[in-house]
Amino acid sequence: MTAATIELEALRYAWPGSAEDTLAIDALAIDAGASVFLHGPSGSGKSTLLGLLAGVLLPRVGEVRLLGQSWSALSGARRDAFRADHVGYVFQQFNLLPYLSTLDNVLLACRFSAQRAHRAAQLAGSTSAGAEQLLGQVGLPRALWSRPAAQLSVGQQQRVAAARALIGSPEIVIADEPTSALDADLRDGFMDLLLGECRRAGSTLVFVSHDERLAARFDRRVSTAQLHGVRKEAGA
Numbered sequence: 312m313t314a315a316t317i318e319l320e321a322l323r324y325a326w327p328g329s330a331e332d333t334l335a336i337d338a339l340a341i342d343a344g345a346s347v348f349l350h351g352p353s354g355s356g357k358s359t360l361l362g363l364l365a366g367v368l369l370p371r372v373g374e375v376r377l378l379g380q381s382w383s384a385l386s387g388a389r390r391d392a393f394r395a396d397h398v399g400y401v402f403q404q405f406n407l408l409p410y411l412s413t414l415d416n417v418l419l420a421c422r423f424s425a426q427r428a429h430r431a432a433q434l435a436g437s438t439s440a441g442a443e444q445l446l447g448q449v450g451l452p453r454a455l456w457s458r459p460a461a462q463l464s465v466g467q468q469q470r471v472a473a474a475r476a477l478i479g480s481p482e483i484v485i486a487d488e489p490t491s492a493l494d495a496d497l498r499d500g501f502m503d504l505l506l507g508e509c510r511r512a513g514s515t516l517v518f519v520s521h522d523e524r525l526a527a528r529f530d531r532r533v534s535t536a537q538l539h540g541v542r543k544e545a546g547a
């Protein structure tokens with residue numbers, strides 16, 4: 312039996328100062344290894360949901376469990392360690408360290424997680440070789456690998472952020488609009504790599520995008536409207 316990698320139960324989340332819940336989701340389960348295309352109108356709570364999945368935000372009520380572990384049951388430090396081991400996250404704003412080189416930004420994920428460092432080294436021979444391999448796969452020319460991330464274009468930074476999320480094969484990969492700055496050719500190559508790497512590693516992928524053309528490539532589509540619909544039906 313395949314257990315769900317991600318489980319949400321009776322979740323309510325309100326941003327501070329908000330009179331209403333931003334998200335109210337009675338139940339959501341995502342199977343191990345599944346790829347999910349999360350969509351919905353601007354402001355409907357997609358990024359908020361990703362923050363909750365990654366344990367960056369905690370629900371007001373209810374639970375988010377990853378690999379059977381509830382984020383709310385962990386201290387802040389344990390949450391950080393658990394996230395570093397199990398979650399690769401491509402943020403909407405990339406969150407690269409501007410003064411670190413491209414290569415070091417990718418390796419950062421392994422610096423915070425011995426588990427991911429070990430897996431990257433097993434796969435490629437060393438963690439550095441793993442980072443170089445991924446940078447090659449996302450199409451970043453070698454000449455840019457030693458450049459500070461601040462000197463890269465937005466599309467290049469987006470690809471570095473993806474390599475950082477994928478290194479060490481985390482069980483869960485979360486990506487918030489990771490193709491927004493890529494042209495059609497780069498976007499297709501990027502999607503091949505992201506989906507291919509997740510499939511190879513058996514990682515569960517949750518991917519937010521406004522680009523409906525990409526949806527067909529995923530196992531499952533989930534809309535924020537549909538999640539809120541669950542709440543209304545349950546309360547009816």
Ligand SMILES: Nc1ncnc2c1ncn2[C@@H]1O[C@H](COP(=O)(O)OP(=O)(O)OP(=O)(O)O)[C@@H](O)[C@H]1O
Nearest residue numbers: 326327329333351352353354355356357358359360
């Ligand atoms: N840091 C924050 N503080 C307070 N409110 C926030 C914050 N971030 C988001 N919100 C609010 O939460 C709601 C959902 O925002 P969110 O960014 O999750 O939507 P989204 O679906 O990802 O939007 P988009 O497609 O435009 O990125 C919005 O009403 C937004 O104003």
